[in-house]
Amino acid sequence: MKEFIHSLLSEAFRKAKEGGELKTSDLPPLAIDVPKDPAHGDLASNLALVLARSEGRPPRQIAEMLARRLPQSEDLAAVTVAGPGFLNFKLAPRFWWRRLAEVCAEGSRFGRRTPRRRLKVQVEFVSANPTGPLTVGHGRNAVLGDSIARLLEACGHEVVREYYFNNAGRQMLVLGESVRARYLERCGLPSSFPQDGYQGEYIREIAADLEAKHGATLVGAADHMPFQQHAERAIFDDIAATLERMRIRFDVHFNEDSLYRDGSIDRVLADLRAAGAVYDKDGAQWLRLTSLGLPADRVIVKSSGEPAYRLPDIAYHRNKLERGFDEIVDVLGADHIAEHQEVKAGLRALGLDDSRVRGIIHQFVTLLRAGQLVKMSTRRAEYVTLDELVSEVGADVVRFLFLARKADTHLEFDLELAKKQSMENPVYYVQYAHARIANIVRKAQSEGVDGAAPADVAFHRLTQEDELTIIRRLAEFPDLVSEAAAELEPHRVTFYLLDLAAAFHGYYNRKENRVVSEDLELTRARLALVGGVRQVIAGGLDLLGVSAPDRM
RNA sequence: GCCCCCGUGGUGAAAUGGAUAUCACGGCAGCCUCCGGAGCUGCAGGUCCAAGUUCGAUUCUUGGCGGGGGCACCA
Numbered sequence: 001m002k003e004f005i006h007s008l009l010s011e012a013f014r015k016a017k018e019g020g021e022l023k024t025s026d027l028p029p030l031a032i033d034v035p036k037d038p039a040h041g042d043l044a045s046n047l048a049l050v051l052a053r054s055e056g057r058p059p060r061q062i063a064e065m066l067a068r069r070l071p072q073s074e075d076l077a078a079v080t081v082a083g084p085g086f087l088n089f090k091l092a093p094r095f096w097w098r099r100l101a102e103v104c105a106e107g108s109r110f111g112r113r114t115p116r117r118r119l120k121v122q123v124e125f126v127s128a129n130p131t132g133p134l135t136v137g138h139g140r141n142a143v144l145g146d147s148i149a150r151l152l153e154a155c156g157h158e159v160v161r162e163y164y165f166n167n168a169g170r171q172m173l174v175l176g177e178s179v180r181a182r183y184l185e186r187c188g189l190p191s192s193f194p195q196d197g198y199q200g201e202y203i204r205e206i207a208a209d210l211e212a213k214h215g216a217t218l219v220g221a222a223d224h225m226p227f228q229q230h231a232e233r234a235i236f237d238d239i240a241a242t243l244e245r246m247r248i249r250f251d252v253h254f255n256e257d258s259l260y261r262d263g264s265i266d267r268v269l270a271d272l273r274a275a276g277a278v279y280d281k282d283g284a285q286w287l288r289l290t291s292l293g294l295p296a297d298r299v300i301v302k303s304s305g306e307p308a309y310r311l312p313d314i315a316y317h318r319n320k321l322e323r324g325f326d327e328i329v330d331v332l333g334a335d336h337i338a339e340h341q342e343v344k345a346g347l348r349a350l351g352l353d354d355s356r357v358r359g360i361i362h363q364f365v366t367l368l369r370a371g372q373l374v375k376m377s378t379r380r381a382e383y384v385t386l387d388e389l390v391s392e393v394g395a396d397v398v399r400f401l402f403l404a405r406k407a408d409t410h411l412e413f414d415l416e417l418a419k420k421q422s423m424e425n426p427v428y429y430v431q432y433a434h435a436r437i438a439n440i441v442r443k444a445q446s447e448g449v450d451g452a453a454p455a456d457v458a459f460h461r462l463t464q465e466d467e468l469t470i471i472r473r474l475a476e477f478p479d480l481v482s483e484a485a486a487e488l489e490p491h492r493v494t495f496y497l498l499d500l501a502a503a504f505h506g507y508y509n510r511k512e513n514r515v516v517s518e519d520l521e522l523t524r525a526r527l528a529l530v531g532g533v534r535q536v537i538a539g540g541l542d543l544l545g546v547s548a549p550d551r552m
Numbered sequence: 553g554c555c556c557c558c559g560u561g562g563u564g565a566a567a568u569g570g571a572u573a574u575c576a577c578g579g580c581a582g583c584c585u586c587c588g589g590a591g592c593u594g595c596a597g598g599u600c601c602a603a604g605u606u607c608g609a610u611u612c613u614u615g616g617c618g619g620g621g622g623c624a625c626c627a
Binding site: 031035037039040044046052053058059082083084085086166170196282285286295296300302303304308333335336338339341366404405406417426428429432433436439440491498499506508511514516551 | 572575586
């Protein structure tokens with residue numbers, strides 16, 4: 001849709017240059033937008049305003065000159081110069097009828113694209129430590145990452161969903177010791193629960209499971225390893241099951257400990273040292289972050305000789321770059337901002353291109369039950385888990401509501417609201433529009449009317465303003481998808497769907513708009529229109545990972 | 553103290569530097585002989601403060617004020 005206007009404008013620009021009416025040599029980056037106010041036309045461009053500076057002339061004058069130079073087209077109903085110098089384009093109904101024909105012909109492919117260059121993109125998300133069940137906060141991360149991946153796929157890119165499995169380091173030892181203590185308790189033996197151990201009930205369940213499988217044979221285990229390994233597996237299975245219920249699957253699970261085994265950690269450290277980015281102080285090794293633009297230097301190898309978490313993280317990201325991804329997306333909670341900057345700085349110190357790594361930082365989720373804040377902490381285990389949340393309100397509601405906000409705003413998740421089946425709960429609003437259209441189609445079929453093939457539809461019967469408005473909205477969808485993908489912002493899709501559903505519900509409620517009528521030709525045209533809405537709602541919901549039911 | 557995110561009608565949120573700031577909830581007033589009222593129509597109500605950049609600022613810069621989060625040889 002925007003391409004059409006862009007081609008008209010670049011043609012006008014070219015002709016104006018040939019006519020000596022412009023000094024500017026190249027067409028500048030310009031915006032083509034759907035104006036907020038429909039009175040401003042279907043699409044508007046700020047080209048004249050952008051050119052005003054380099055031309056040294058008032059923008060309105062430039063706009064009028066460009067308007068005269070625009071090529072003729074039967075698709076163009078009117079071009080006006082308005083406000084400070086906007087060019088407003090009003091497109092003819094025939095243009096919109098053709099767009100609807102495309103929506104119908106492309107079906108579920110509508111909105112999906114073939115990129116000029118197919119990128120290999122990695123989206124790393126969730127990456128929760130296997131020390132306990134996923135929290136509601138992990139849920140936001142999971143839904144964001146998965147929908148970003150879906151958006152990138154819709155734009156034709158090759159996407160790898162990756163989970164960084166943080167199974168090295170002290171926390172895993174604490175996990176193992178926590179389970180061991182519970183196990184010894186069960187066997188009636190003295191035990192010392194670690195001070196910073198994991199308190200959750202799930203630790204007891206894992207210990208019980210171990211006892212069921214091995215009896216008391218593990219009481220004399222030399223170390224925590226059998227307990228850790230069993231816990232790691234049990235917890236990870238639990239995490240995977242929760243994600244499965246959220247319709248999320250990963251292509252790659254990357255184990256942190258593999259970085260130790262294959263020598264990556266040592267190599268990165270040696271290379272950082274060779275680059276002069278590491279110094280020794282107080283028996284530890286420090287990464288010189290201050291000379292990489294960060295506020296403070298940080299320890300990279302502790303005085304105990306163990307790497308601090310930054311080192312494996314940097315090694316992991318070097319590994320990602322070595323795997324040849326064009327783009328690397330890290331979906332992270334707000335508590336990882338500093339770490340992400342450190343990793344990127346580390347990559348720069350290694351002489352690598354950190355601009356291919358993009359961090360999507362999301363703020364925290366707070367849970368409200370009956371207006372009361374629900375406390376969440378993995379170690380103390382007073383939380384509502386993601387799994388419990390999904391059981392309570394369903395995956396559709398969780399996904400939709402998590403994607404109904406920009407990532408960098410705090411999200412208050414109100415459980416009562418999420419369970420309401422009304423407009424306060426927007427997921428039903430959108431799904432209901434889809435179900436309603438499915439019902440119209442059933443109604444038509446029960447009266448013996450089937451939709452016509454797109455080529456046979458009399459689109460020109462759709463002459464009402466609200467019908468053309470709906471088509472305009474549908475036609476925006478492909479641009480919306482590419483913009484949401486480019487910005488890695490799935491919430492744009494959510495807002496678009498709410499908008500589209502509202503346009504449809506409004507249309508539906510005017511009785512002169514009854515889809516199924518005696519006029520067969522008009523009925524078929526309207527079936528094509530609402531069919532297009534249904535198609536785009538289904539496609540949009542799919543990008544969010546939300547189902548599009550035919551009945552509710 | 554330093555760093556990051558956010559301050560938009562009563563509430564929760566949108567808005568690549570664009571025009572008269574959008575949407576929902578709540579409030580008020582209405583709409584079902586008709587394809588599903590989980591719906592629709594109308595009204596009232598808003599950009600934290602102060603400078604700056606710009607033809608134009610909710611958006612960018614600086615400084616306040618307010619809320620949240622991070623500032624370990626934890627991950």
